[in-house]
Amino acid sequence: MEKIISLIRENPKITAKQIEEVTKLSRRGVEYNLNKLKKRRQTKKNRSCKRWTLASN
Known part of the structure; x- marks a missing residue:
């Protein structure tokens, strides 16, 4: 899951594919x-x- 969070941080427009x-x-x-x-x-x-939007920690 951390890898997915990292990918979303790098590119908020990343697709599931x-x-x-x-x-x-x-x-x-x-x-x-x-x-x-x-x-x-x-x-x-x-x-x-x-x-994608990540919640702030």
Whole structure:
């Protein structure tokens, strides 16, 4: 999950497909981890500008 957070920090417009390619996770693996981050309110996807937002720590 830390790798996904790092990728989002580097590129807030990264797609799930790109995350799959970099992390070598399956599509479901990426979805699972992104959903965990959303439920923990660590990240959310702004659909209007297609950009990920990370919660400040």
